[in-house]
Amino acid sequence: MELTHYGYSLKNIPRCSKDAYLKALITRTEDFLIRLRWKAFFFLLGPEPPDEEMKETYGFRSNKSPPVVNELVAFESDIYQLIASIKFRHAPSTFLDRLDSDAARIKSSTTALIPTDKTSQHYRIPIDEYQRLIESSITAEYRKAPAGTAEHIENKAASIAARLDLKGRMQRFETSQAFVLLKDHKPNFATNLPCRLINPAKSDVGRVSKKILEKFTAQLRTSSSVNQWRSTGEVISWFETNCTPGHVQFLQFDIESFYPSISENLLDRALQFAQEHINISEEDIDTIKHSRLSLLFCPRGETWQRKDSLFDVTMGAPDGAEVCELVGVYLLSQIGDILPQQSHGLYRDDGLVMLTDTPGPRMERIRKDLFATFRREGLKITVSPPSTSVDFLDVTFRSDGSFRPFRKAEKVTKYVHRQSNHPPSIIRNIPEMIADRINSISSCKEVFDDAKPYYEDALKSSGYMDSCMTYNTQAGEAKPPRNRRRKRRVLWFNPPFSVTVETNVGRKFFNLLEKHFPQDNPLHKILNRNSVKVSYSCMKNMECLIKSRNKQLLRQHQETQExxxxxxxxxxxxxxxxxxxxxxxxxxxxxxxxxxxxxxxxxxxxxxxxxxxxxxxxxxxxxxxxxxxxxxxxxxxxxxxxxxxxxxxxxxxxxxxxxxxxxxxxxxxxxxxxxxxxxxxxxxxxxxxxxxxxxxxxxxxxxx
Structure with a gap:
């Protein structure tokens, strides 16, 4: 086992090959033209009846081929010619040369590069040992699923798809193979190699459940008035509203292994609590519970399930975070029996309590009550001792009413390099985005000035030599709403970006748009510069290359065993x-x-x-x-x-x-x-x- 540290962010994108770029461009163009055909077809068909309701598709697209629209034939032909005429160039860059060299070594490596759970480090491990780590992690928590289990789950999913009229849109279980992250922060790591098992297998029913839970949880947060935070900004707003400087103490608690610890009984209690406040149909509950039927697929192609039941809340599930939020609202309602409502809140599995002028015995009683409350729900928590300062998410809160940026000591901050193969708009805005972020989590100019040297150095090490962050009191504040009420329906074209492409794809695309759809064209109303926009997408970054190579090595290793x-x-x-x-x-x-x-x-x-x-x-x-x-x-x-x-x-x-x-x-x-x-x-x-x-x-x- 060998520690590997690249010294830059793995979000950096190397140069891509001609074939890789053209494949990505064909995929993006095909996606755009399919949506364009459907839009033009329905526009020429005429307006919909005013009383006709829009079908809820939950984000699933039709798998039907769009009809040919004669008015688009010439435009499509020129788009194909644009792809075929793409010109490439050499883009000199010392940093991209370094990325390309590392990418070539990754693609030719015979050992797996395994990421760590808490840091950006990677370890080189022989592929047979990597497979052994995956299999030992699986057998510790899972057992082989009986024959026909996957078919039973898919048959039930098919009935849900039929009920929602989405049977031609939803797909079967995604059989992505499990992988592990190394916990190198644990004691005796070198001898035990502790791992976190990640199950990326997904179900399309989970995407439906995600939409349902998002709507219900938002309604539930409003009706129950609990403090369930979804961003750092919401935590800061709560702190500024409720903090009495010089008189507060903090208790911080963390729910251990929150995702896998959510049992079926706990989810049932959370759903029952939700039904007391909002209207939830039995069909929606059936969809939510079916999405919890989870399977795991190992590199050998075997199907596994959890030892106790099929019920599981996996970290890779489409609705995993939403299930945690629903359970979180329920848990906050239980905590409300022992704490004032505005004194505490929860972000996923991290909780924070802020109490004013509370004596020590009372604080200890609250800690014990928290342990007991979560124990009743089948969960384990760790609670920190009372303190006048607390590190929560990426902010340090202090009892004097101030707050400042926080980062873990072992974590080294690295940003996307200025010479990375990203679209220029992303590179150009990174320093400003970092400055706005530090501004938004700094309570005053003195705090900002004290924190900014570290982040300026991180930006300079990533090639932004002229970056200089300034304090802005309005950073992070919500922009005033615009008077415009009608939402413009914009059709987006997302060609991939690469510095090795000489052709200005966006400019040529707009030239074709103006050429084929002048003002006297019947489709000009929906196909013009205001209704069609271009936004460049990204090619694969270094992290994606590492994941792809690990999968390829596992597949090749399995083939050698056959x-x-x-x-x-x-x-x-x-x-x-x-x-x-x-x-x-x-x-x-x-x-x-x-x-x-x-x-x-x-x-x-x-x-x-x-x-x-x-x-x-x-x-x-x-x-x-x-x-x-x-x-x-x-x-x-x-x-x-x-x-x-x-x-x-x-x-x-x-x-x-x-x-x-x-x-x-x-x-x-x-x-x-x-x-x-x-x-x-x-x-x-x-x-x-x-x-x-x-x-x-x-x-x-x-x-x-």
């Missing part, structure tokens, strides 16, 4: 269409069709074996009823009609991986679209550009 599979099952290698590799999976291939005077190319892809796809092609060449199945079969039948002899050559041009539940895009489909786009100027290419906007067919098998 028996090797055959690469070809042809009777003789000479008859194999791919020279002995016809059983390759998840590939993009190219077929070259030749006659005596003509040559044509066809690009396709398959998630299964190439041999199965090849057999499908050959059947369309033999049977005339399948002549229109592909552009390749159409061309071959046209040769047959003309009596021409032809031959076909096959080769793999790219490898990828198919769509998995929960992913934003399909790597295999994007790879095929990229190859078609890069060859779109080839007059011999049989594929059409319209294939770029086709929906991923691999998603269908994951729909509920």
């Amino acid at each position: 028996p090797t599979t055959r690469q070809c099952n042809c009777r003789s290698r000479n008859s194999c269409p791919l020279d002995g590799k016809c059983l390759s999976k998840s590939v993009v291939y190219m077929a070259t069709l030749r006659t005596e005077n003509e040559k044509h190319h066809y690009i396709g892809m398959t998630e299964g074996t190439f041999k199965d796809r090849y057999n499908g092609h050959t059947s369309s060449f033999r049977l005339e009823r399948y002549r229109n199945r592909t552009k390749l079969s159409e061309k071959i039948w046209s040769f047959k009609d003309r009596g021409l002899e032809f031959r076909i050559e096959w080769k793999i041009i790219r490898r990828g991986h198919g769509y998995r539940a929960g992913q934003n895009s399909c790597d295999l489909c994007t790879s095929e679209k990229l190859e078609i786009l890069l060859r779109s100027s080839d007059p011999h290419l049989l594929n059409s550009r319209t294939e770029i906007l086709t929906k991923c067919r691999h998603k269908r098998k994951f729909l509920l």
Whole structure:
């Protein structure tokens, strides 16, 4: 085991390859054009009836392909041409050279880089030991799920999706594999290697539950008048309102392992409490409770569940934080029996009590009552002794009424570097955002001036040499509401940003918008510079690269434990269409069709074996009823009609991986679209550009 510390924030983004950028651009463009088609289609269809209610989709998009809108065809063609004509350049930067060098070492590493739980450090661990750590952490808390458990959960989820009329939108369980974080702050770390197990598996029902809980918890906070904080600013506002300088003492408490400690009985009591204050239907409760049925997936592909039941509140669940907030409101109501209502509050699992002129015996009685209250709910807490100063979240509060920035001693502050491959608007605003943050958590100018040298040094170490923070009394204050009542419906285009791209994508996009939708165009009302905006998105940062490499190493290690599979099952290698590799999976291939005077190319892809796809092609060449199945079969039948002899050559041009539940895009489909786009100027290419906007067919098998 070797400690690795990179000396910069892992949020920094290295240079990306040409293929990686174009794939991201195709994905973002496809997403934009799909939304654009739907918007134009409904706009041209006419206004909706005033009494027609909008369908609640909970953020799930339709998986139907949008209809072709004739008014958009020319614009879409120019957008495709824009992608194909992207020019790249060399962007010299010593910092990016360093990032690229580290990224290359990460991608070629044979050991896993495991992050720590509390700091930004990483440890290099052999992959077999990393898998052993994951499996030992799993077996300590989980047991293997009986056969059919996942199907039972998904069947119930399908019934919920049908009730909400979302069956064509919601997907099956996301089977992301569990991983661990190292707790290097624990004693005897080097010998025991204590870990925190993270379960990232998610359910789409959890996304529905998240929306429901957000609405109910907001109503519950208002009706019960408890202090459940959701930001540092709310804590500061409470402190300034209720603090009597020189007369207060603080008690700080922390709920141990809050997420996994929430039992089914505790959630039932919280829901029952909520029903006493607000209206919650039985269908909503059923959805919330079903989202708590959780499974864990290990690197070996096995399915696990918690030892006592399927009920679990995982840290990676879509509604995990919202469940904690609902339970938190209930817990605050119980604490209200032993404390004045405005004297305490809770942020997730961190609680703070501020009492005025309270004698020592009374403080000790309150501490014991807190222990007893949480013990009744099946929770354990730690309570700090009474003090006149407390470090809560990222602020230190003092009894004299002042507050100042707080950071843990072992934590080194690092910001995104000025030369990072981020959009310029982000880089430009970082110093101002940091200054505003320090201003908002400083009670006065003296406190700000005392704290700012550390953060200015951190900014300078990240390349912001001219940064100088100044005190602003209005920092952090809410801006006055605007008089505008109508919310403008803006359509956003989010192309990826990279310093290696010479083409100004945003400018060219707006030029195309003005060219195709002038004021006399019927779509100008919804497609103009006020209703369509551009905001650059980011490529993968260093942290994402490390996570991807760890997953890849685990997958490769698992493959070495399995028996090797055959690469070809042809009777003789000479008859194999791919020279002995016809059983390759998840590939993009190219077929070259030749006659005596003509040559044509066809690009396709398959998630299964190439041999199965090849057999499908050959059947369309033999049977005339399948002549229109592909552009390749159409061309071959046209040769047959003309009596021409032809031959076909096959080769793999790219490898990828198919769509998995929960992913934003399909790597295999994007790879095929990229190859078609890069060859779109080839007059011999049989594929059409319209294939770029086709929906991923691999998603269908994951729909509920």
